[in-house]
Amino acid sequence: MRSLRVLSGVLLATTMMPVVMAAVLADVEIPSDEASLQRGAQLATSVCLGCHGFKYLRFGNLQALGFSDEQFDSLRAGQDLDAALDSYTPADVARDLYGVVPPDLSLMAKAREGGPHHVYTLLTSYYTDESGVTDNHLLPGVRMPDVLGYSSAATPGERTELERQALDVVAFLSWAADPKVEQRERLGYFVLGYLVLFAALLYVLKRRIWARLG
Amino acid sequence: MASTLLAWINRRFPFTSFVRNELTDYPVPRNLSFWWNFGFLAGFVLLLQIVSGVFLAMHYKPDVNLAFDSVQHIMREVEYGWLIRYLHSTGASAFFAVIYLHMIRTLYYGSYRAPRELMWWSGQVLLLLIMATAFMGYLLPWGQMSYWGAQVITSLFGATPMIGEELVLWLRGDYAVGDATLNRFFALHYLVPFVLCVMVLIHLVALHHVKSSNPSGIDLAAKDNIPFHPYFTIKDLFGMVVFAVMFFAVVFFAPETFIEEANNVPADPLQTPPHIVPEWYFLPFYAILRAIPDTLGGAAAMTVSVLIFAAMPLLDRSSLPGGARYRPVYRAMFYLFVMDVLVLGYLGTQAPEAWVVVVGRVATIIYFSIFLLLPWVSKIEERWLRRRGLPTALQATMASERRQKASGV
Numbered sequence: 001m002r003s004l005r006v007l008s009g010v011l012l013a014t015t016m017m018p019v020v021m022a023a024v025l026a027d028v029e030i031p032s033d034e035a036s037l038q039r040g041a042q043l044a045t046s047v048c049l050g051c052h053g054f055k056y057l058r059f060g061n062l063q064a065l066g067f068s069d070e071q072f073d074s075l076r077a078g079q080d081l082d083a084a085l086d087s088y089t090p091a092d093v094a095r096d097l098y099g100v101v102p103p104d105l106s107l108m109a110k111a112r113e114g115g116p117h118h119v120y121t122l123l124t125s126y127y128t129d130e131s132g133v134t135d136n137h138l139l140p141g142v143r144m145p146d147v148l149g150y151s152s153a154a155t156p157g158e159r160t161e162l163e164r165q166a167l168d169v170v171a172f173l174s175w176a177a178d179p180k181v182e183q184r185e186r187l188g189y190f191v192l193g194y195l196v197l198f199a200a201l202l203y204v205l206k207r208r209i210w211a212r213l214g
Numbered sequence: 215m216a217s218t219l220l221a222w223i224n225r226r227f228p229f230t231s232f233v234r235n236e237l238t239d240y241p242v243p244r245n246l247s248f249w250w251n252f253g254f255l256a257g258f259v260l261l262l263q264i265v266s267g268v269f270l271a272m273h274y275k276p277d278v279n280l281a282f283d284s285v286q287h288i289m290r291e292v293e294y295g296w297l298i299r300y301l302h303s304t305g306a307s308a309f310f311a312v313i314y315l316h317m318i319r320t321l322y323y324g325s326y327r328a329p330r331e332l333m334w335w336s337g338q339v340l341l342l343l344i345m346a347t348a349f350m351g352y353l354l355p356w357g358q359m360s361y362w363g364a365q366v367i368t369s370l371f372g373a374t375p376m377i378g379e380e381l382v383l384w385l386r387g388d389y390a391v392g393d394a395t396l397n398r399f400f401a402l403h404y405l406v407p408f409v410l411c412v413m414v415l416i417h418l419v420a421l422h423h424v425k426s427s428n429p430s431g432i433d434l435a436a437k438d439n440i441p442f443h444p445y446f447t448i449k450d451l452f453g454m455v456v457f458a459v460m461f462f463a464v465v466f467f468a469p470e471t472f473i474e475e476a477n478n479v480p481a482d483p484l485q486t487p488p489h490i491v492p493e494w495y496f497l498p499f500y501a502i503l504r505a506i507p508d509t510l511g512g513a514a515a516m517t518v519s520v521l522i523f524a525a526m527p528l529l530d531r532s533s534l535p536g537g538a539r540y541r542p543v544y545r546a547m548f549y550l551f552v553m554d555v556l557v558l559g560y561l562g563t564q565a566p567e568a569w570v571v572v573v574g575r576v577a578t579i580i581y582f583s584i585f586l587l588l589p590w591v592s593k594i595e596e597r598w599l600r601r602r603g604l605p606t607a608l609q610a611t612m613a614s615e616r617r618q619k620a621s622g623v
Binding site: 107203206 | 244444462466467
C-alpha cells in the first residue's frame with residue numbers, strides 16, 4: 001500500500017504542473033462531438049489552411065469524422081485522399097510575407113502548455129485599442145492576424161458565435177493531434193477490465209497457494 | 215520419451231538441477247512484503263522496453279530530417295504504432311518509478327549491508343546504464359526538449375578540466391547536437407539495454423548466492439524459508455498484474471503525461487525553449503546541478519549525487535539488523551532524505567528564480583549531509599540504543615541469528 005501512495009504522489013506531482021501553469025488560459029470544455037469536429041474541419045480547411053499546414057493529416061483521414069459523401073467531396077475540393085493537408089501558401093512565400101513560416105498545426109493541440117486551451121485563448125484574445133491597432137492579450141505582437149474577427153465583434157451575440165467557432169477549431173485540432181484517441185480508449189477499457197479480473201483471480205490463487213503454509 | 219530426452223539434456227546441460235536450485239527449491243524468506251516485488255517488476259519493464267523498442271526501431275529513422283516525421287508516422291500510420299510508442303515512452307517512466315522504489319526499499323531495510331554489497335553495487339551500475347539509455351532515448355523523437363536537453367547535458371562535459379571542449383566534440387560528433395549525435399545515440403540506445411541484460415544476470419547470480427534480504431534484516435533459519443516456486447512465482451505474478459493495471463491506465467488514458475508539450479515541436483537549433491526541463495526522473499539531480507553556481511562544481515555534484523548511493527555499505531556503521539525498522543534516527547534520516555529528494559524534484563521543474571536557488575542549495579546541503587554524517591550518526595545511534603536497551607523483538611532476532619551462526623546452519 002505504501003508503494004502505491006509513493007507512486008501516486010509522484011504521478012500527482014508531475015501531472016499537477018501543467019494545470020497550475022495553464023491558469024491564465026480560458027477554462028472551457030473542449031468538445032469532441034461529431035458536429036463540432038465537422039464544423040472545425042470545415043473551418044480548418046477553409047481558414048487555417050490559408051497559412052498553416054497539417055502535414056501529418058491526409059484528406060482521407062478526415063473521413064473518420066463522419067461526413068456525408070457530398071460534404072466530404074466539397075471539403076477535399078478534388079484533393080487526392082492520400083494528399084497531406086498542406087497550406088495553400090507555400091513555406092517560402094509565407095517566409096517572404098510574414099518573416100516566419102506559420103507553424104504546422106498537426107500537433108498544435110499538444111505542442112503548447114495548456115494544449116487546446118492555449119489555442120482557444122489565443123483565438124479569443126484579439127482586441128483593437130483606441131489607435132485602431134489590433135493585438136492579442138495572450139501573445140502580444142503575435143504575427144497571426146485575427147482570422148475569426150474577434151476584435152471587431154460588436155455584440156455579445158457575435159462574440160458568443162465566434163467563441164463557438166474557436167471551440168470547433170480547437171476540437172478539430174485536438175482530434176488532429178490525437179486521431180487515435182477513440183480507438184485507444186475503447187481498447188483501454190477492455191485491457192483494464194481484463195487485467196483487473198486477472199488480478200482478482202491471481203489474488204485468490206495466491207491466497208490459496210499460500211494457505212498451504214498454514 | 216520425455217524422460218529420455220531430459221536425461222540426454224541433463225548429461226550435457228544442468229537443466230533439472232538448475233530449475234531445482236534456482237526455482238523450485240530456491241529458498242526465499244517467507245516474510246517478504248510487497249516491497250520485495252520491485253526487482254521482478256524492473257525485469258518485466260526491461261523486457262517490455264526491449265520488445266517495444268525493437269518494434270519502434272523497425273519504423274523509426276535516425277536522421278535529423280526524418281526522425282520527428284517517422285515518430286508521427288508510427289503514431290498515425292503504423293498499425294497499433296501509437297500503442298507501441300506509448301508503451302515505450304510510458305515504460306521509461308515506469309522503469310524509473312520501479313527502480314527508485316526498489317532502491318527506497320533497499321535503503322529503508324538496509325538490504326545493502328554485508329553480504330549484499332555487490333548486489334547494491336551491480337544495482338548502481340544498472341541505474342547508471344538505465345540513466346544513460348533513457349537520456350539517449352530521449353533525443354530520438356527529435357523534439358525541442360530532446361534537442362535542448364541533449365545540448366545542455368552534453369555541454370556539461372565541457373566543464374571537465376583540460377579536455378572539456380574535445381570531450382564534448384567527441385560525444386556529439388559535431389560542434390552542436392546534430393545528425394551525428396542522433397545517429398550515435400540511436401546506435402547506443404539500442405546497444406546498452408543488452409549490456410544491461412548482462413548486468414541484470416550478474417545481479418541475479420549474486421542474489422541467488424547471498425539469497426534475498428528480508429524485513430528482519432537477518433538471514434532466516436531454514437524453517438523460515440519457502441521455495442520460490444510456487445509461492446513467489448504467484449506473488450510476483452500478482453504484483454506484476456497490479457502494476458500492469460496502473461501502467462496500462464497511463465498508456466491508454468493519459469499517455470501524454472510524461473511527454474513535454476515542447477517535445478511535440480520539432481527540434482529547432484535556432485530557438486531555445488523558454489525553460490528546459492528534464493524528464494521527471496532526472497529532476498532531483500538536475501536541481502542539484504543548478505544549485506551550485508559553478509558549472510564544473512555543479513556537474514561534479516550531480517555526478518556524485520548519483521554515485522554516492524554506492525557508498526552506503528561503507529557509510530552505515532551500525533551493526534543492528536533490520537534497517538530503519540529498529541533505528542529511529544536512521545528512520546528519521548530516511549524520511550528526511552525522501553522528502554528532500556521530492557523537494558529537489560519540485561525545484562527542478564521551476565525556473566531558477568532567487569528563492570528556487572536558495573531552497574535548492576539548502577536541499578542540496580541536506581542531501582549530501584545525510585550521507586556524509588551517516589558514519590557518525592549510525593555509530594552514536596547504536597551506542598544510544600544499546601544503552602537504552604534494545605527492543606525485545608530486535609533482541610530476539612539478533613539472538614536467533616547468533617544461534618544459527620553458532621550451529622552453523
